[in-house]
Amino acid sequence: MTVNLNQQHADKQLSHPKYRPDIDGLRAIAVLSVVIFHAFPTWVKGGFVGVDIFFVISGFLISTIIFENLSKDSFSFFEFYSRRVKRIYPVLLVVLSVCFLFGWFALLADEFKILGKHLAAGAGFVSNLVLWSESGYFDNAADTKPLLHLWSLGVEEQFYIIWPLLAWFAWKKKFNFLWVSFSILLVSFLLNIVQVHSNATATFYSPQTRFWELLIGSSLAYVKLFKSDLLDNLPPNAKNLSSVIGLTLIGLAVTTITKESAFPGWWALMPTVGTALIIAAGMGAWVNQKVLSNKILVWVGLISFPLYLWHWPLLSFEHILISELPTPKVRIIAILAAFVLAWLSYQFVEKPLRFRKDKKVTIILFSLMIAVGLVGYVTYLKDGLKSREVANLQVVNQGDVGHxxxxxxxxxxxxxxxxxxxxxxxxxxxxxxxxxxxxxxxxxxxxxxxxxxxxxxxxxxxxxxxxxxxxxxxxxxxxxxxxxxxxxxxxxxxxxxxxxxxxxxxxxxxxxxxxxxxxxxxxxxxxxxxxxxxxxxxxxxxxxxxxxxxxxxxxxSGSYLRxxxxxxxxxxxxxxxxxxxxxxxxxxxxxxxxxxxxxxxxxxxxxxxxxxxxxxxxxxxxxxxxxxxxxxxxxxxxxxxxxxxx
Structure with missing residues (x-):
């Protein structure tokens, strides 16, 4: 088999892992943790670890697809990346476009300039690298960056670009997938441990200090595919214990880790290992079957991606327009609106395009993302388009307004x-x-x-x-x-x-x-x-x-949005x-x-x-x-x- 980037394998259909509703339940826990943390940070002080749960899930599912199809001689780079585009781009394009349009009418020039910069970074999936150069995830300025949350999407997409190539190379050289996964995992984890105290911001955003979390999922995918007897032959009590311990670790992570913790560091083992234990337990475990597979959590899991994309811009724009932390009532309204927008996006944007087999869809989506990125970059270069009406509204002599x-x-x-x-x-x-x-x-x-x-x-x-x-x-x-x-x-x-x-x-x-x-x-x-x-x-x-x-x-003042x-x-x-x-x-x-x-x-x-x-x-x-x-x-x-x- 020769796996390449040309049309040779464009028509191959990648096999995908069997659907597991408990994984959607895990997604629900992850996204709800993040959403609640962003809206009410004192309620779940470690809710930001929901992203780490997502990383393990993504690593598991993506690596399952890659390993299984490479082993069956059915892997196609074109098909793989085409599916990634149709999965991620549709709702992301809508969110980025809406943020730009809202910013056009609501944001001052300096605010709109930063939005343009982050719009371009989000479209190019390098938000983590751009934010790394600016400030920390937990600083006060973070609340006024509507696209801050796209940093995690940047890490995932960078993994999606690098990991299939490495896996393919390992397969060509007949290297063991588990050995490759674990070796890179170990290096990435050690870098994370070494750097978390000396350069916390870099460690938080850097792909090389985050990839180990996705590779936990990758290592588990190998075991599930090629050493399944190790997990399948475990007695039911052992599987139940695995899922209970996993859920407990996630619960402890959400409630005990804080933004003051040296994170990720050693702390990130709690949500990542917890997630891996739950996935490893399988559908037969009581927690997976009775808790994670219930209809409400599964529904939230299905809309978790658009919910993640929508919730933070709504909260951040509120903060910008009010110039202070919005009241609990206003934040609750924003979260409810995020759920509505997430469901609408899932039903009418994601589902219709995600499973379309037309190759033109991929090309159109990719082209639109480039266009959105260019619009954002031009907005940044033009200093927030100061000719907009809202950028020049003044009611008092400004004097100096900056440090x-x-x-x-x-x-x-x-x-x-x-x-x-x-x-x-x-x-x-x-x-x-x-x-x-x-x-x-x-x-x-x-x-x-x-x-x-x-x-x-x-x-x-x-x-x-x-x-x-x-x-x-x-x-x-x-x-x-x-x-x-x-x-x-x-x-x-x-x-x-x-x-x-x-x-x-x-x-x-x-x-x-x-x-x-x-x-x-x-x-x-x-x-x-x-x-x-x-x-x-x-x-x-x-x-x-x-x-x-x-x-x-x-x-x-002068705008109904200010x-x-x-x-x-x-x-x-x-x-x-x-x-x-x-x-x-x-x-x-x-x-x-x-x-x-x-x-x-x-x-x-x-x-x-x-x-x-x-x-x-x-x-x-x-x-x-x-x-x-x-x-x-x-x-x-x-x-x-x-x-x-x-």
Missing amino acids: DEFREYYQAHFKLCTPLAIRKEALPWKDTVRCFQSKEGQIDTVIIGDSHAEHLFLGLAEELKNKNVGYYIKSGLPIISNKEFSAIFNEVANNQKITTVIMSSYWSQRLKEVPTDSSFKNELQKTINMLNKHNKNIYILDDTPNFSFSPKNCKF WHTCEDEATFFGKQKARYIHTLDDIEKVNLNVKILRTTQLFCDENFCYMAKNGELLYRDPNHLSINGSRFVAKNIILSNSNLSQ
């Missing part, structure tokens, strides 16, 4: 901070050192804290023209017991030129960093005492409000402020040289807090001031505290 613009202004208008020892320890932003001062020479006024101190600097530096203002920041609570701030407080205390210290921090979030054997009040007072010994004038900012939505919601808001109920920030403001008040009462700089009233009245004032946007994200915002706050601080400028 890059904010820090570029610092670089252009201020000097790098002194002394050099402090600058060397400064936090970075890309290639920028986040430590500046308003003029050359010794500073006399210093702002200490985290990024909430940094965003205050710009306005104060411009308002206090007769002062040399600088800022020293770390990502932590600015107290002397925090080792991160040791060098900073030592420099400030011993530098007689520094007469004024302004402390500012994201207090509500930093309270958790207080030592367990102390209190926020005690730690802050110790810090004040140290500064008092060196005759510093001390000011503490009460912190500007943080909001539940993105500035984009405030900046853009759910516009520019205000929050005052209780949103008020509840957080109540956790620390009484401590700041008490510190002010007992320390004559401590003054609280109160800024909340600049943004909030009794009922609402406002992100924009006088038609001007004041924030660049939900809790950081923009250039406009920094100037607005600083101007009002100086008006209320004239001694700061003296």
Whole structure:
């Protein structure tokens, strides 16, 4: 037999494994785990392992087809890939097209640009490689990537391209399929173990650290086909035990693995081995027959692929349009809509095309996927097609709305901070050192804290023209017991030129960093005492409000698809402020040289807090001031505290 890519074997019909409803039941468990995790991540913290269940199932079914047909001299590359195209492309094309059309009317230019990039990656089945270069699967930005979930499809398709060729080569060279499968499995698994701690993102997305999961299925396929007596002759109790252990492992994986776990790593053995044990148990096992083969799970399993494709774009677009996590009710509606769309896609898109024997269908589907990919790529190259109406909707003066613009202004208008020892320890932003001062020479006024101190600097530096203002920041609570701030407080205390210290921090979030054997009040007072010994004038900012939505919601409106808001109920920030403001008040009462700089009233009245004032946007994200915002706050601080400028 000569297996090739030409028409020689195009007419051969590949034999397929006998249908097993329990495997559809497994698919149902996999997809439901993922869907629930994405909608309600606190319910099933390890629900993302559903993808690993899919990997084992795919490896088992695909390898069964490949091994069986190679052994029967009936394998055709054309037929194999044609079936893959007709199985995967129809619904995927619909989902990609709908996402693009919805994005056209709903997304801002930067959002649409990213969608175009991911559209092209999804059409080319390289989403995992593109996402690998961007960020992690569990970071905050992931929620605003409607095609994030296609990373797993990329891994599978890359396996489908490489594995049939390797299997064919092994068959030609008369290598044992099991030996080849297990050898590559072992290498892939070891790479996963070695790299998961040093490069977690790469290990999560990389095909070479994921293929072992599919190869577990491949190894099982070999045993099922060529060593079936090993499994068939097992007593019923052993098969029942295998399926029970398998289901237990999956259950433990879903409930105990979290996004903080070093995953995949060793943790991925739980869902993958669990899946393999269930498949190996066979249809006769009680769990397979009574639990996994019930009609409801089988139905969900049948629509699992379109359900997987639809659910995440719906949840992600909700998040983008609201600029915050949607309410549980809205998320439930999205999931119900995903089920409806999945069933419609299965009935009217997947089924009619999947089993069509016309070769033209394969060619048309392949051509359409190329076209969709090109559309996405052009959208990316054209920066999100800014000529679209929604890309230019503005309701307030935008000022700067991004972190890059904010820090570029610092670089252009201020000097790098002194002394050099402090600058060397400064936090970075890309290639920028986040430590500046308003003029050359010794500073006399210093702002200490985290990024909430940094965003205050710009306005104060411009308002206090007769002062040399600088800022020293770390990502932590600015107290002397925090080792991160040791060098900073030592420099400030011993530098007689520094007469004024302004402390500012994201207090509500930093309270958790207080030592367990102390209190926020005690730690802050110790810090004040140290500064008092060196005759510093001390000011503490009460912190500007943080909001539940993105500035984009405030900046853009006018489209019925953008759910516009520019205000929050005052209780949103008020509840957080109540956790620390009484401590700041008490510190002010007992320390004559401590003054609280109160800024909340600049943004909030009794009922609402406002992100924009006088038609001007004041924030660049939900809790950081923009250039406009920094100037607005600083101007009002100086008006209320004239001694700061003296």
